[in-house]
Structure formats: C-alpha cells, structure tokens
Amino acid sequence: xRRLAKRISTTSVKSFGMYEKAARLADAGxxxxxxxxxxxxxxxxxxxxxxxxxxxxxGKVHYSDPRGTPELRQTLAEKLRLRNEMNVGPQDxxxxxxxxxxxxxxxxxxxxHGDEVxxxxxxxxxxxxxxxLAGAVPVFARLDVENNFAIDPAxxxxxxTPRTRVIVLVNPANPTGRVYSRAExxxxxxxxxxxxxxxxxxxxYEDITYDGVRHISIAALDGMAERTVSMxxxxxxxxxxxxxxxxxAAPQWLMPxxxxxxxxxxxxxxxxIQDGARxxxxxxxxxxxxxxxxxxxxxxxxxxxxxQMPGVSCAFPEGTIYAFPDIRQTGIPSQELADMILEKARVxxxxxxxxxxxxxxxxxxxxxxxxxxxxxQGMKRLQTFFNGL
Numbered sequence: 001x002r003r004l005a006k007r008i009s010t011t012s013v014k015s016f017g018m019y020e021k022a023a024r025l026a027d028a029g030x031x032x033x034x035x036x037x038x039x040x041x042x043x044x045x046x047x048x049x050x051x052x053x054x055x056x057x058x059g060k061v062h063y064s065d066p067r068g069t070p071e072l073r074q075t076l077a078e079k080l081r082l083r084n085e086m087n088v089g090p091q092d093x094x095x096x097x098x099x100x101x102x103x104x105x106x107x108x109x110x111x112x113h114g115d116e117v118x119x120x121x122x123x124x125x126x127x128x129x130x131x132x133l134a135g136a137v138p139v140f141a142r143l144d145v146e147n148n149f150a151i152d153p154a155x156x157x158x159x160x161t162p163r164t165r166v167i168v169l170v171n172p173a174n175p176t177g178r179v180y181s182r183a184e185x186x187x188x189x190x191x192x193x194x195x196x197x198x199x200x201x202x203x204x205y206e207d208i209t210y211d212g213v214r215h216i217s218i219a220a221l222d223g224m225a226e227r228t229v230s231m232x233x234x235x236x237x238x239x240x241x242x243x244x245x246x247x248x249a250a251p252q253w254l255m256p257x258x259x260x261x262x263x264x265x266x267x268x269x270x271x272x273i274q275d276g277a278r279x280x281x282x283x284x285x286x287x288x289x290x291x292x293x294x295x296x297x298x299x300x301x302x303x304x305x306x307x308q309m310p311g312v313s314c315a316f317p318e319g320t321i322y323a324f325p326d327i328r329q330t331g332i333p334s335q336e337l338a339d340m341i342l343e344k345a346r347v348x349x350x351x352x353x354x355x356x357x358x359x360x361x362x363x364x365x366x367x368x369x370x371x372x373x374x375x376x377q378g379m380k381r382l383q384t385f386f387n388g389l
Contacts, residue, residue, distance in 0.1 A: 008047050010133040012125075016128050018338055022348040033378040035365045036348040038174065038321060040239035042294065045280070045287045048238060048381050052276030064271040066263055068095025068247065072274045075281050076247055084206070085220040086230065094258055095269050095277075099233035099246040104130045104230050106200055106248065107166075109257035111136040115165040118156060122149065122352070122359035124174050124202065136165070136360075142358040145326075148315070149176040149358075151184035157191050166198045167191070172205040172215060175355050175364040176324050177317020179209050192227055199228045204246075207237040207288055209319040219249065226251045236321065236368075237288060238280045245269055245277050295321055295368050298375055302367040307381035309386040321368030324352075328361035330389060334359045338363060345385040347378050 018036045026032055043206060067073060073090040080086045080093070096102040103126075111117065113135035121140040128138045141156040143149040156167070169188065172179045192199050199218055206215045219228035233246030250258060262268070299317065306314040306325045314325035327337055333352040342348055352362030367375060 004154055005255055007135065008134050009148070012129050017125075017350050017354045018342065021339070021350050022342060025252075025342070025346075030346060032342075032376055033347045033381065034320055034369055035283055035367070035375075035378055036350045037369055038319070038339065038366050039241045039369050040236060040291075041368060041370055042239040044239050044243070044292055045282050045283065045291075047242070047287070048276045049151065051279035055272035055275035060275065062271065064268055064274070066259060066268040068093065068269060069271070069274045069278075072278045075278050076249075080217075080230075080249055080283050084217040084230070085300070086217055086249060087225060088101070091287045092249050092252065092255070093247055094250065094262065095245070095247045095274060096262065097246070097266055097269055098235060098244045099202060099231045100126065101231075101244075101266070102149070102231040102246050102248040103127055103200065103202065104133075105258050105261040105265075106231070106250075107136070108133055108261045109132045109254060110166060110198060111198075112165075114163060116159075116161060116163040117166045117168060118159045118164060119168045119358065120151065120156070120170070120173070122173075122175055122355035122362075123168075124170050125354060127168055127170075127202070137163075139164070140358075141354055143176075143358075145358065145361070149178050151180055153187040153191060156188065157195075160195050160197075164195065164197060166200055168200050168202070170202040171218070172203075172209060172319030174205065175322050175350070175352075175359065175362075177315075177320045177322055179213045179215055179318040182221075184339075185216055186221060189218060189221050189224050192312050193223060197357045199224065201228055201230045203230060204233045204236055205320045206232065206290055208295055208321060210292075210299065210316070211318065213318045215319065217239070229254065234277055234280055237291070239291065240277075240354060243273055243276070298367040298372060299323070299373070302365060302375060302379065305383070306365070309383055311386055311389060318324075321366055323365045323367055324359075324362050325365065326361060327352075327363055330386075332389075334360055334363060343384055344388075345381040347385075363381055 071094040077090045111134040115136040229250045231248045234240040311330040338351040350364040352359035
C-alpha cells in the first residue's frame with residue numbers, strides 16, 4: 001500500500017512564502033525585485049574562498065571528525081568565549097550544515113510525540129516544520145505590537161503546560177528586527193528555570209546589529225549554560241548562505257544524542273569548507289564591519305523611504321536585514337497587500353501573516369538581498385504603488 005509517514009502528512013511547509021509565487025512570474029520573464037528572501041547580496045569575502053580552495057587543493061577531501069574538524073571547533077569555542085561570553089570548549093561545539101540542520105538535530109534529539117514547544121510570535125516559520133517532524137506541537141506566545149514586540153514574560157508563562165519541553169528564541173529576531181535586552185532575556189531564563197525547560201536559541205543574526213545595540217547570548221546568563229542550545233551560522237554575517245555551514249554549542253549531557261542524529265543524516269559537514277569557515281572567524285574584523293556597514297546604509301535608506309509612503313510607517317530595526325513596516329492604515333490584509341504589490345509593482349515582499357497572527361498588519365522587507373541600485377528601484381516602485389492605493 002502506498003502511503004506517506006504521518007510525520008510527513010502532518011508537517012507544515014512554510015519555508016518560502018512569496019518566493020514560490022514570485023518564481024512562477026520570474027519564469028515568465030518578468031523583472032522582479034526580490035525583497036522577500038533573507039539572503040545576503042554580497043559575495044563571500046575573498047579570503048574565505050581562498051582558504052577553502054587551499055584546503056581543497058591540499059587534499060582535504062576525505063572523511064573528517066563527525067563533530068567538525070578539531071581546528072574549527074577550537075576556533076569556534078574561542079570565539080564563543082570571547083565574543084559571546086559563553087563558557088564552552090571544543091567538546092561543546094558541533095559543526096552542522098547550516099543553522100537549519102542544527103535546529104533539526106536539536107528538535108529530533110529533544111522532542112517526543114506530544115511534547116510542546118513555545119515560540120515567540122511573530123515567529124520564524126522554518127522552526128515549526130522541524131518541531132512537527134519530531135512529533136511535537138508548536139505553541140505560540142503572542143508578543144504585543146504596541147510594546148515593540150518585547151518579550152512578555154506573562155504571555156510566555158501562560159503557554160507553559162505539563163507537556164512543555166522547549167522555548168525557542170530567535171535573537172536578533174526575524175522578522176521584527178528586535179535585539180532583546182538583558183532584562184528580557186533574564187525574564188525568559190527565569191521561566192525556563194522555574195519550569196525546567198530547554199531554551200533553543202537561534203542567533204544567526206548575532207553580528208548584524210545597529211546603533212550601538214549589543215547582542216547577548218542567553219546561554220551566557222547565570223545558570224543557563226546547562227539548559228540552552230545556542231545555534232549559529234556563517235550564512236548572514238559572511239554572505240555564505242549557499243555554503244551551508246553552521247554550528248551549535250550544547251551542554252555535554254545532550255551532545256551524544258545530537259551526534260546520534262547527525263551521524264545518521266549527514267555523517268559530517270563537507271571537510272574542506274570548514275577551513276573557509278575558520279578563515280571567516282579568524283579573518284580581519286574589518287571585513288565583517290564593512291558588510292554590516294553596507295546593511296546599515298541599506299536599512300537607513302529603506303526605512304526612510306517606507307516612511308514617505310502613504311499608509312506606511314516603519315521603525316528602524318535594531319538588528320537583522322529586515323524592515324517590518326506597519327501597513328494597518330491601508331486597511332488591506334497583509335497577504336492580500338503582498339499579492340497586490342507583486343502583481344502591480346513587481347516587488348516581492350513577505351506578508352506579516354506568514355509569521356503568525358501577531359504579525360498581521362505588517363510586511364517583511366529584506367533590505368540585504370539586493371544591490372543599492374535595485375533597492376532604489378524597488379522603493380520607487382513601492383512609492384508609486386502606495387500613492388495609487
């Protein structure tokens with residue numbers, strides 16, 4: 001009998017949103033400006049490519065340590081101690097095929113059928129499918145738009161039940177652009193401690209913050225190291241989205257279970273690109289600073305442009321590569337408006353509703369995914385569109 005596993009038929013697929021609609025129009029030859037997908041526009045810095053090429057030509061083409069090469073894990077542990085203030089060693093680090101793979105391994109290792117996982121809403125949809133694949137149930141703690149989507153301890157704790165196992169944190173937050181304060185993180189840590197929960201922390205945008213706002217890893221707070229899995233990637237910081245390399249830091253009680261998952265699905269990450277990842281961390285800080293400075297210029301331009309459009313208001317995000325404009329004054333639901341913008345303006349943006357009910361009345365606009373020239377063209381198209389509403 002032909003049938004699919006229940007884990008497949010009951011799992012959400014919400015990874016790409018407007019990208020799939022736009023792909024059909026692009027296939028028809030239409031000129032679309034893509035502001036929906038969270039990918040960097042910049043090329044991977046040259047020194048990272050060169051280190052990878054050198055590893056390849058040196059014959060680093062065979063199986064390597066399933067946890068990641070010792071040299072890379074040592075470098076990452078030092079980075080986590082110095083920059084994230086986390087008390088970890090190489091034995092606490094696992095190299096993964098991007099942060100997406102890290103989260104898959106974590107949820108598969110932690111969750112049983114019927115377990116509940118709390119996500120802050122607006123939420124990052126790609127975590128939801130992995131939770132469901134593991135047989136668990138996503139539960140959403142709705143954050144208040146009027147309070148700038150700050151972490152609301154009461155809203156989070158109200159979602160805790162005897163089945164709750166994990167709280168998922170995305171910091172800096174996609175899609176809101178918030179960078180959570182130490183007080184917000186401490187409130188979340190207190191809930192996790194009171195109810196003996198694990199925090200799974202997605203920190204892929206850790207380096208992309210603005211205006212002096214500082215990212216803090218929740219695992220660095222007192223008592224959180226043993227109940228936090230911190231996940232990182234080279235994707236956004238170093239324009240390495242196509243490389244598919246990331247890493248996590250986890251307490252030692254969890255590491256054997258994580259390895260049981262990763263050994264069974266990928267064995268280990270591509271050997272020679274790990275030299276490139278190491279070069280990214282050890283390379284000159286000026287490279288990362290220039291990439292973030294370019295994001296800042298684009299952020300300022302896009303937000304200022306959006307605030308000149310009728311029916312649109314937009315705060316400056318504290319981090320990430322997304323603007324999250326409020327379009328409630330238009331009176332048009334966000335998905336309907338995103339579809340209209342695609343059809344009439346040929347600009348691809350994501351509907352707020354893609355990120356949950358708490359994000360209705362918003363659009364997510366990625367200012368990091370196009371050149372400045374294309375962003376300028378995109379903002380002109382949006383200005384014309386909103387003028388015509």
